[in-house]
Every structure is written in C-alpha cells, then in structure tokens.
Amino acid sequence: MPKHTIADILRGLEAKTFSSEEITQQYLDAIAKHDSKFNSFITVTGEQALSQARAADTARQKGAAGALCGVPIAHKDIFCTEGVRTSCASKMLDNFIAPYNATVVDRLASAGVVTLGKTNLDEFAMGSSNETSFYGPVRNPWNTDCVPGGSSGGSAAAIAAGMAPAATGTDTGGSIRQPAALCGLTGLKPTYGRVSRYGMIAFASSLDQGGPMAKTAEDNALLLQAMAGFDHRDSTSMNVAVPDYVAGLSKDLSGLKIGVPKEYFSDGLAPDIAAAIEASLDVYRKMGAEIKTISLPHTHLAVPCYYIIAPAEASTNLSRFDGVRYGYRCENPKDLDDLYTRTRAEGFGAEVKRRILIGTYALSSGFYDAYYRKAQQIRRLIKQDFDEAFKSVDIIAGPTTPNPAFALGEKVSDPVTMYLEDIYTIAVNLAGLPAISLPAGFTQGKPIGLQLIGRDFDETTLLAAAHQYQQRSDWHQQAAPGSV
Amino acid sequence: MEWEVVIGLEIHVQLTTKSKIFSGSSTAFGADANTQASAVDLAMPGTLPVLNEQAVKNAILFGLAINADICRDSVFDRKNYFYPDLPKGYQTTQMDFPIVGPGIVEITLSDGSTRSVRVHHAHLEEDAGKSLHEDYQGMSGIDLNRAGTPLIEIVSEPDMRSAEEAVAYLRKIHSIVTYLGISDGDMSQGSLRCDANVSIRPKGQEEYGTRAELKNINSFRFVERAIKTEVLRQIELIEDGGKVKQETRLYDSDKNETRPMRSKEEANDYRYFPCPDLLPVHVEQSLIDELLAGMPxxxxxxxxxxxxxxxxxxxxxxxxxxxxxxxxxxxxxxxxxxxxxxxxxxxxxxxxxxxxxxxxxxxxxxxxxxxxxxxxxxxxxxxxxxxxxxxxxxxxxxxxxxxxxxxxxxxGLKQVSDSGALGAMVDEVLAANPEQVEQFRAADEGKRKKMLGFFVGQIMKASKGQANPGVINKLLNEKLGG
Incomplete structure (x- = not known):
C-alpha cells in the first residue's frame, strides 16, 4: 500500500519502478476501499485520474515531464475544477460544475500532477473540525472518534490515511496548518499574495490563501514551486519572483534567530504540547539556532478581530449564492423574496448562516465603526507586533494548536471554544505572513504541530527550517493507525 | 409665496472602454442577451475582479477637465444589496475615497450669462445588468451584457436653481465627456443617465427643503420637463399644507408626472466596506502629466x-x-x-x-x-x-x-449681375407697372423705400431669383429717380 511522499513517487517514476498509472490506481483503490471510514473525498475522479496518469507516463517517456509529472494528488473541493463538481462542501453548490480551473489547479496540472479527486472540507471553509460539511464529517486517521481539524480536513485525512500523497488546502485562519497539526502532516500557508486566489471559492478575501499539504517539508516545497507566482487574474497576487524552494531546503541556517512568543504559552495550552514545543526548540538549539523569548502583545485580540473581519467579508462574498444563475435554487419560489430567502435558508448550513449574520451585523450602519473599523485597526496592531518581532528574529516558533484533535461533536455546540482552537494560527492570516505546521510529537496518541512563522515572502526559510528539523526527527514518518 | 428651486444632479456616464471595468468581456451595445458576460460578470464562484486601467484613465481625464483633485489612492467599496441583475450581490463602487475630488463646471444660459456648478465628486463603479420584465410570461429575464460596464457617477452640489440650469449643466457634462472621448454620451442607449434631486424653499431661506430624487430621466428634454413637473407638484403640495417626503420618484414621460417608486431599497442598509479583492488605485503624478499632455x-x-x-x-x-x-x-x-x-x-x-x-x-x-x-x-x-x-x-x-x-x-442658378441684361429686365418691369411708377414718383422718401421692395420683388421673380439685388437696387434708383 502506498505510503510514499511526492519525492519518493518522483524517484520511482524516474527509475521506472512503477508507472503513474500504477501508482494512481493504487491510490484510487485505497480510496475505494477505505474512504468510507474517513469520508475525506467528496468526489473521486477515477477515470480522469487514470487518463491523466497515462498521459503523464507518455510525457515522461518522451522526456517531456513537468516537475510533478505523474504525481497523484487531491484538491480541496474549494478549488474550481473544469467539468468536475466543485461543491465547497455546501448543498448550495452540490450541483455546480465549474466551467474553468482555478489558477492553482491549472498550474499544478501544467506541472503534470494527476488529480485523484476533490476532498471534503467545512462548508465554505468555515470551521475548524470539518463537521460543517454538507457531505458529513471527516474522521481523523489517528483516532476515528476525533476530528481531523478544518477546514482542509478532507485533504489532511486523505494524506494521513494514505489515500493521497499530498493535497491542496486553503488557509483563512489556520485551515491548512490546524488540520496538518491534528493529522501529523506538514502544511504551509504561504504569504498572502504568493498563490493566486483565482478560482478558489472565497471565504474571506483578505485572509484566504491556498497552499500545500503533505507529509514532508520537501513535498511542500515541490508543490509550492508549482503553485506560487503572480497571476494577472488576481489583483491581490503579488508580482514577486518565485525562488527555488527545493534548492532552498538545504539553506544554511546556522545562527538562525528563532523568536518564541511568551503569549503563546498561557493557561489554554495543553502541557504535553508545551513540552513537545520546548523539545523541538532544543533540536533547533542543537542545529545552532538562537532561541529568544519575544512578545506579541496583541495576540489576545487576534481571535475577536478575526471573527469580525472574516465574517464581514464572507457575508458579502456569499451574496452571489442567490439561486439566480447557478447552484441550489429552492422549489417553486412564490416571488423574488421567497426565492432569495428559501434558497439561502435551505442551501446554507448553520455555521455559514451564523457567520453571514455576524458579518452582516458587523458591517451594518451604526455598528461599522464599533466593529469592522475597530477590527481593521487591531489588525494593523497585530501586523505591527510581527514587524517589531522580525526586527530581532528570523522566524517565530510556537504550537500550531492549543490542544490535540478533539472528539467529534465535542465543540459543535460551543462555537466560541471551537474558535479558540485557532488562537495561534489566526494572527498569521491577519498579518498576511507565511507559516508552516510540522509534526513535533504526540500526546495520547494524537499528533502535535509545531508552527513556524516567517517574514513576508520568506517561505524558503520556513521550508528549510522544517526540512532540516525533519532530517533530525521522525515524527513526520509515523503512520496513523487508521492508514492503509 | 415666492419659491426657490434647488437642484442637484447625479449623472451616470458609461465609459467607452473596449472591455468591462473588472473583466475582459466586451462592452458593445446591442449584442444578444448574455453573450457578453464572462464567468467574472456572472459572479461564478472563485472569480475575481481585475481593474481596467483605461477606465481609471478615463475617470482621471474627466477630473482634470473640471479642475478637480485626483485622489492618489482611491478605494473601491462594495455596496451590498440583492437584485437579480446584480450578480455578485454587491456593486463595486467608490464611497469614501472616490477617484475625482471636488471640481467646478461652468455653464452658459440662453441669455448668455454664466454660472458655476460645483461637482462634489465623481467615482468609478460598475453598471448592473438589465431585468427584462416583458415577454417572459410572469417571469423576468436577466441580461448581464451590461453588468460590469464601467461608469463614472458625477455628483453635483445642489447648486442649480432652475430646470434650465440643470439642463445646461447636463449638456455641459455631456459636452465634456464627449470632447474627452471617454463616453459616446448617447442618452437613448443609456450611456448617459441622470437622476435629479429636487427641492424647493421660500426665496431667501438658507435651509434646504426636503428633496425628492427623480429617477429614469433619459433625455435632455425630459430632464427639464421632469424637474418642472416635480417643482409644481412640490409647490402645490406645500401650499396645500402638505409636506414633501424624502423619497425616490419615477418620472413618467408619457403622462408627464412623477410618482413614488415602489421601493424596498429605501430601507436597504448597503453595508459599504472596502472591497478586499481590489487594491487601492494608486495614481502617479507621471500618469496625470501624461494625461494632461494628451488632453484635447x-x-x-x-x-x-x-x-x-x-x-x-x-x-x-x-x-x-x-x-x-x-x-x-x-x-x-x-x-x-x-x-x-x-x-x-x-x-x-x-x-x-x-x-x-x-x-x-x-x-x-x-x-x-x-x-x-x-x-x-x-x-x-x-x-x-x-x-x-x-x-x-x-x-x-x-x-x-x-x-x-x-x-x-x-x-443654371448663377446670379446675374450684368447691368445690361438686368437693365432690360428693369425696364420691362417698370413698363409693365406704370401705375406703381407714378405712385413711387409722387411719394416721399419714407414711402419710396417701401415701394422699392415691390419692384425688386417683381424683378427677382422675373429673374427666377438670380438677379443680383445690389445691382437691381442701383439700376432702379437710377431709372426711377430719372
């Protein structure tokens, strides 16, 4: 059964140990046989995958192989894929077949990847547990009573279970890093503007960023290489040169200054996780890094700030789902108001409605200054905290989450404690910075994530720091008990 | 009581760019429904707007033409409301930081006098699509060809005091945008549309009266008629002890009346906020210089x-x-x-x-x-x-x-100036009208002038209009005086 990394697969394809068609078939078989336990895929594109794999094999034979030629991966079902349902895990888009590819999908396709299918997520990426999906919750391969995290929970579970070597994810407040942490994976949220958002269904436009999820930092580098770069179709994508991330993995990190925010080690943090993070810092010390305690004084404001800005943007981003042009439409609307009201009442799930309501409220006349404008001011303060910190350190390290994977249903009825699971990841999105989560230990048999945060557009240092840690640890090589 | 009319206009001008303000679709008028609507115009999931630079240049040109400040970092906002011809559920427009700041437009009235009308600001925005309520048997059709067409909305101060001034201002705006070549200004195709805010107040009173907003005025003639009609309505209403309500009214050109629009929009909270999909529009001095240099x-x-x-x-x-x-x-x-x-x-x-x-x-x-x-x-x-x-x-x-x-x-219309040919003609006419010749000779100087016209007319008739009147006058004076 496949437990390969992308790097392994590329070596195998190059050495003709197996063909893309063979390895693709193995992953498709694994999905067919085991995904009923995890529910990580919404749509499996078997036929298409095999035909892409055969094309990749031909290309490789002809010596025309792209960087990822023949590597099967999965796409979070938030990226539009031409001719294939793109549901965003919502009833609203259950019937939506995108007539175009997201830029990320196009770029990975031109690098030669094979698409196994579309992975489950929280509806419209709104959630930290993958329990808000219209297609049902995803289960964590490390403990099927637990959530895989969210919103990219399907991508995380698929990789952790061995049903895909890697997948795309999106991260608005931690949606790549938190499931990566909870499923024992490595996942990178790039700098805002590094990866095009075109064709990636918007949750909160100023925070959303697509990125890779895989077992290793090396695989993250390989994927990011293909995904990153300016896109004229996304005005917020930045025209900044894309460095060679794979070459950067071996970058000399001696003298690396790592800041550890004292605010991250408060009462809410599980003691086992605090200990695992301390232990990982020792690894870095041994690698010659300098560890410094720093302060990010506005950390406590990140969650409340985020839960104004993200819902505010979402409340209008989701206005287009009105039953007029595509997607779900209620039966026999009486009139226009009825069409709107019932389409949206029936098409959206509870968490999405909750956030639309919060966002609508925050933008309402009379409340705008108190909420939205204030949140934008706080956002600037949070960004300034990081700017200040990066004057004296190169990267910032801490836990990805305060707790390991929690039980399904445990936090559904209490959204605020759910929201607090994202306390370490959210500030990074507000500041637009790149951050990576990598496996750093276990507690009660569940993975622990170490988060490294970098300067704008310095994914290279993050990937190198993660990669070189992974050469000195084997957390990332542990297989989940539920994996195939 | 003597009333003073106070008018402010909001003019929407479609910009003549080849493509839409946030997508590459064509803006040509009159194509089959929905053939000029791309995934972006349809607000398909995941699509994003990309600002058309030509639309920005056109807006700046307008600003420069009215000596306005150009905002160096203008911001696009979302105006949120639901309507079927508004695909995204919000209109992308500019609220707090419009691209064109305050400016001045000089107008000339028919008596030759001039006035200044202040422009509060002009902002860039996208047009909505069209809802077609006929021909669909109880349903409505939506045509999104127009959705995303670039507009500037030019908002005046309430500086106009008569319908005539409002028309002169509208004509002047029309003339500026067509001179600049930034719009075809065709009101019949909706390239230029006008809403008028109209109120009245007792002459001498400083405070403005409550205004009504007149919509759907789509020709110069209707602007004048709509405003006059509305002013009369307000005067009658107030003089009958009533009060003007702040409301949006539709001008019906067939009945020449204004009536309240059945509108839930009034209660709408548009929840404006900066559009996170678009960066602020930064304008460099070099672009302004370039546009000034090329200004017609x-x-x-x-x-x-x-x-x-x-x-x-x-x-x-x-x-x-x-x-x-x-x-x-x-x-x-x-x-x-x-x-x-x-x-x-x-x-x-x-x-x-x-x-x-x-x-x-x-x-x-x-x-x-x-x-x-x-x-x-x-x-x-x-x-x-x-x-x-x-x-x-x-x-x-x-x-x-x-x-x-x-x-x-x-x-053969060439004028005959030859005194020989004309002399013969004069002689014939005088010979044919001896009575008139007698009367002429007996008359005084004042009457003679008038009577001379009779002979000129006869000769012009005889020459089929080709006789040179100057020469005829000279010949007649010679011959009659003699």
Missing part, C-alpha cells in the same frame, strides 16, 4: 478661441462648441468658406434645422463641411444670392450634386 481642447477653451480667432458672438460660439462634432464641422466649413461668421450662421441655422428635421446627428449630415464651405464661397463672391443658396443647400442635402458649383451649373 475642451468646450470652454474652444468657445473662447472661436470668439477671439473667428470673431464670433459669445452665443454663436457657445452653440457651436456644445458638441465636439459640431465644433469640428464648423471649423472645417469656416476654413473652406473663408468666412467664419457666415459659416456659423449656416451651421447654427440651415444645417442645424435640417438635421433636427430629419433627426440626424451631425456626423450623419448629408452635406459635408467642405460642401457647405464651397456653398458659402459662392455666396461671398456673389455668384448666388442667399435665397438661391438655400436652394443649392437643399439640392446638396438631397444628393443632387457633389458640390455647390456643380449644382449651380447644372441648374
């Missing part, structure tokens, strides 16, 4: 030049410079005629009347500026009289010949 001559400058270079009256110059095409036509005609004053009379007179009669724009005039110039030359060198010239003009209009000369030749 504007109506005011042209009017002054026509007055000083061509010696035209202020009113003639004002009429000629209202439309750039008219001004261009005039300049060609004047240069080819060698007489600007005559050219101005012909363009503002015969040509303008004929165009109106046949409902043609000057670009579609059957008589070209060169042809008109050629015609005027023949008037100047006395080849034809003014009266014959109108005949020649009509012949040109009807395409009976390629030039005034050709028509004069083929129809």
């Amino acid at each position: 001559e504007l109506p005011d400058a042209k009017r002054q030049r026509f007055e000083s270079d061509f010696g035209l009256s202020a009113y003639d110059a004002y009429l000629l410079t209202g439309e750039r095409a008219v001004a261009d036509y005039f300049e060609v005609a004047a240069n080819s005629a060698g007489d600007a004053k005559l050219a101005a009379n012909w363009v503002n007179g015969e040509l303008s009347a004929s165009l109106n009669r046949d409902n043609l724009s000057i670009n579609a005039s059957p008589v070209s500026a060169e042809q008109l110039g050629g015609l005027i030359q023949r008037i100047r060198d006395n080849s034809i009289s003014g009266k014959i010239a109108k005949q020649v003009f009509d012949a040109l209009w009807n395409k009976e010949g390629d030039s005034a000369d050709a028509i004069i030749d083929s129809k």
Whole structure:
C-alpha cells in the first residue's frame, strides 16, 4: 500500500519502478476501499485520474515531464475544477460544475500532477473540525472518534490515511496548518499574495490563501514551486519572483534567530504540547539556532478581530449564492423574496448562516465603526507586533494548536471554544505572513504541530527550517493507525 | 409665496472602454442577451475582479477637465444589496475615497450669462445588468451584457436653481465627456443617465427643503420637463399644507408626472466596506502629466478661441462648441468658406434645422463641411444670392450634386449681375407697372423705400431669383429717380 511522499513517487517514476498509472490506481483503490471510514473525498475522479496518469507516463517517456509529472494528488473541493463538481462542501453548490480551473489547479496540472479527486472540507471553509460539511464529517486517521481539524480536513485525512500523497488546502485562519497539526502532516500557508486566489471559492478575501499539504517539508516545497507566482487574474497576487524552494531546503541556517512568543504559552495550552514545543526548540538549539523569548502583545485580540473581519467579508462574498444563475435554487419560489430567502435558508448550513449574520451585523450602519473599523485597526496592531518581532528574529516558533484533535461533536455546540482552537494560527492570516505546521510529537496518541512563522515572502526559510528539523526527527514518518 | 428651486444632479456616464471595468468581456451595445458576460460578470464562484486601467484613465481625464483633485489612492467599496441583475450581490463602487475630488463646471444660459456648478465628486463603479420584465410570461429575464460596464457617477452640489440650469449643466457634462472621448454620451442607449434631486424653499431661506430624487430621466428634454413637473407638484403640495417626503420618484414621460417608486431599497442598509479583492488605485503624478499632455481642447477653451480667432458672438460660439462634432464641422466649413461668421450662421441655422428635421446627428449630415464651405464661397463672391443658396443647400442635402458649383451649373442658378441684361429686365418691369411708377414718383422718401421692395420683388421673380439685388437696387434708383 502506498505510503510514499511526492519525492519518493518522483524517484520511482524516474527509475521506472512503477508507472503513474500504477501508482494512481493504487491510490484510487485505497480510496475505494477505505474512504468510507474517513469520508475525506467528496468526489473521486477515477477515470480522469487514470487518463491523466497515462498521459503523464507518455510525457515522461518522451522526456517531456513537468516537475510533478505523474504525481497523484487531491484538491480541496474549494478549488474550481473544469467539468468536475466543485461543491465547497455546501448543498448550495452540490450541483455546480465549474466551467474553468482555478489558477492553482491549472498550474499544478501544467506541472503534470494527476488529480485523484476533490476532498471534503467545512462548508465554505468555515470551521475548524470539518463537521460543517454538507457531505458529513471527516474522521481523523489517528483516532476515528476525533476530528481531523478544518477546514482542509478532507485533504489532511486523505494524506494521513494514505489515500493521497499530498493535497491542496486553503488557509483563512489556520485551515491548512490546524488540520496538518491534528493529522501529523506538514502544511504551509504561504504569504498572502504568493498563490493566486483565482478560482478558489472565497471565504474571506483578505485572509484566504491556498497552499500545500503533505507529509514532508520537501513535498511542500515541490508543490509550492508549482503553485506560487503572480497571476494577472488576481489583483491581490503579488508580482514577486518565485525562488527555488527545493534548492532552498538545504539553506544554511546556522545562527538562525528563532523568536518564541511568551503569549503563546498561557493557561489554554495543553502541557504535553508545551513540552513537545520546548523539545523541538532544543533540536533547533542543537542545529545552532538562537532561541529568544519575544512578545506579541496583541495576540489576545487576534481571535475577536478575526471573527469580525472574516465574517464581514464572507457575508458579502456569499451574496452571489442567490439561486439566480447557478447552484441550489429552492422549489417553486412564490416571488423574488421567497426565492432569495428559501434558497439561502435551505442551501446554507448553520455555521455559514451564523457567520453571514455576524458579518452582516458587523458591517451594518451604526455598528461599522464599533466593529469592522475597530477590527481593521487591531489588525494593523497585530501586523505591527510581527514587524517589531522580525526586527530581532528570523522566524517565530510556537504550537500550531492549543490542544490535540478533539472528539467529534465535542465543540459543535460551543462555537466560541471551537474558535479558540485557532488562537495561534489566526494572527498569521491577519498579518498576511507565511507559516508552516510540522509534526513535533504526540500526546495520547494524537499528533502535535509545531508552527513556524516567517517574514513576508520568506517561505524558503520556513521550508528549510522544517526540512532540516525533519532530517533530525521522525515524527513526520509515523503512520496513523487508521492508514492503509 | 415666492419659491426657490434647488437642484442637484447625479449623472451616470458609461465609459467607452473596449472591455468591462473588472473583466475582459466586451462592452458593445446591442449584442444578444448574455453573450457578453464572462464567468467574472456572472459572479461564478472563485472569480475575481481585475481593474481596467483605461477606465481609471478615463475617470482621471474627466477630473482634470473640471479642475478637480485626483485622489492618489482611491478605494473601491462594495455596496451590498440583492437584485437579480446584480450578480455578485454587491456593486463595486467608490464611497469614501472616490477617484475625482471636488471640481467646478461652468455653464452658459440662453441669455448668455454664466454660472458655476460645483461637482462634489465623481467615482468609478460598475453598471448592473438589465431585468427584462416583458415577454417572459410572469417571469423576468436577466441580461448581464451590461453588468460590469464601467461608469463614472458625477455628483453635483445642489447648486442649480432652475430646470434650465440643470439642463445646461447636463449638456455641459455631456459636452465634456464627449470632447474627452471617454463616453459616446448617447442618452437613448443609456450611456448617459441622470437622476435629479429636487427641492424647493421660500426665496431667501438658507435651509434646504426636503428633496425628492427623480429617477429614469433619459433625455435632455425630459430632464427639464421632469424637474418642472416635480417643482409644481412640490409647490402645490406645500401650499396645500402638505409636506414633501424624502423619497425616490419615477418620472413618467408619457403622462408627464412623477410618482413614488415602489421601493424596498429605501430601507436597504448597503453595508459599504472596502472591497478586499481590489487594491487601492494608486495614481502617479507621471500618469496625470501624461494625461494632461494628451488632453484635447475642451468646450470652454474652444468657445473662447472661436470668439477671439473667428470673431464670433459669445452665443454663436457657445452653440457651436456644445458638441465636439459640431465644433469640428464648423471649423472645417469656416476654413473652406473663408468666412467664419457666415459659416456659423449656416451651421447654427440651415444645417442645424435640417438635421433636427430629419433627426440626424451631425456626423450623419448629408452635406459635408467642405460642401457647405464651397456653398458659402459662392455666396461671398456673389455668384448666388442667399435665397438661391438655400436652394443649392437643399439640392446638396438631397444628393443632387457633389458640390455647390456643380449644382449651380447644372441648374443654371448663377446670379446675374450684368447691368445690361438686368437693365432690360428693369425696364420691362417698370413698363409693365406704370401705375406703381407714378405712385413711387409722387411719394416721399419714407414711402419710396417701401415701394422699392415691390419692384425688386417683381424683378427677382422675373429673374427666377438670380438677379443680383445690389445691382437691381442701383439700376432702379437710377431709372426711377430719372
């Protein structure tokens, strides 16, 4: 059964140990046989995958192989894929077949990847547990009573279970890093503007960023290489040169200054996780890094700030789902108001409605200054905290989450404690910075994530720091008990 | 009580860019429904707007033309409301930081007096699609071809005090945007649309009255009628003890009345906030310099030049410079005629009347500026009289010949100035009217002048209008005086 990394697969394809068609078939078989336990895929594109794999094999034979030629991966079902349902895990888009590819999908396709299918997520990426999906919750391969995290929970579970070597994810407040942490994976949220958002269904436009999820930092580098770069179709994508991330993995990190925010080690943090993070810092010390305690004084404001800005943007981003042009439409609307009201009442799930309501409220006349404008001011303060910190350190390290994977249903009825699971990841999105989560230990048999945060557009240092840690640890090589 | 009318206009101008403001779709008018709507225009999931730079340049040009401040970092906002022809559920527009700041527009009234109207700001935004309520048997059709067409909305201060001023201001805006070439200004196709905020107050009162917003005014004529109708309604209402309600009213041009719009929009909270998909629009000084350098001559400058270079009256110059095409036509005609004053009379007179009669724009005039110039030359060198010239003009209009000369030749319309030939004609007329000759000779100086006209008329008739009136006058004076 496949437990390969992308790097392994590329070596195998190059050495003709197996063909893309063979390895693709193995992953498709694994999905067919085991995904009923995890529910990580919404749509499996078997036929298409095999035909892409055969094309990749031909290309490789002809010596025309792209960087990822023949590597099967999965796409979070938030990226539009031409001719294939793109549901965003919502009833609203259950019937939506995108007539175009997201830029990320196009770029990975031109690098030669094979698409196994579309992975489950929280509806419209709104959630930290993958329990808000219209297609049902995803289960964590490390403990099927637990959530895989969210919103990219399907991508995380698929990789952790061995049903895909890697997948795309999106991260608005931690949606790549938190499931990566909870499923024992490595996942990178790039700098805002590094990866095009075109064709990636918007949750909160100023925070959303697509990125890779895989077992290793090396695989993250390989994927990011293909995904990153300016896109004229996304005005917020930045025209900044894309460095060679794979070459950067071996970058000399001696003298690396790592800041550890004292605010991250408060009462809410599980003691086992605090200990695992301390232990990982020792690894870095041994690698010659300098560890410094720093302060990010506005950390406590990140969650409340985020839960104004993200819902505010979402409340209008989701206005287009009105039953007029595509997607779900209620039966026999009486009139226009009825069409709107019932389409949206029936098409959206509870968490999405909750956030639309919060966002609508925050933008309402009379409340705008108190909420939205204030949140934008706080956002600037949070960004300034990081700017200040990066004057004296190169990267910032801490836990990805305060707790390991929690039980399904445990936090559904209490959204605020759910929201607090994202306390370490959210500030990074507000500041637009790149951050990576990598496996750093276990507690009660569940993975622990170490988060490294970098300067704008310095994914290279993050990937190198993660990669070189992974050469000195084997957390990332542990297989989940539920994996195939 | 004497009432003062207070009017402010909001003018939407469609910009003539090839593609839409946030997508690559064409903006051409009249295509089949929904054939010019891309995934972005349909607000398909995941699509994103990309700002059309030409639309920004067009807006800046307008700002420069009215001496306005150009906002160096203007911001697009989302105006949120649900309507089927608004695909995203919000209109992308500019609220707090519009691209064009305060400016001034000078208007000229029919008595030649001028006024300044302040422009509060002008902002860039996207047009919505169209809802088609007919032909769908109880349903509505949505055409998104227009969705995303770039607009500037020009918001005036409440500086106008009569319907005439409002029309003059609207015409001036029309003239500026068409001079700049940033809009075709075609009101019949909705390229230029106008909403009017109208209120009244007792003359001398500083405080404004409650205003009504008139929508759907789609011609210059209707602007005037709609405002006058609304003003009368408000005066009657107040004088009957009523109160004007702040509301949006629709102008019905068929019934010439305004009536409240059945509108839930009034209660809408648009929840404006900066659009996170678009960066602030940063404008460099170099772009402003470049646009200034390429700025065409504007109506005011042209009017002054026509007055000083061509010696035209202020009113003639004002009429000629209202439309750039008219001004261009005039300049060609004047240069080819060698007489600007005559050219101005012909363009503002015969040509303008004929165009109106046949409902043609000057670009579609059957008589070209060169042809008109050629015609005027023949008037100047006395080849034809003014009266014959109108005949020649009509012949040109009807395409009976390629030039005034050709028509004069083929129809034998050349003026007769030869005193021999005309002398014989004068003699005949005098011989045929002995009674009148007697009366003339008996009359005093004052009466004679009037009676001379009779003889001139008879001779013109006999010569089929071709006799040179100057020569006839001279001959008559000689022969009658003798």
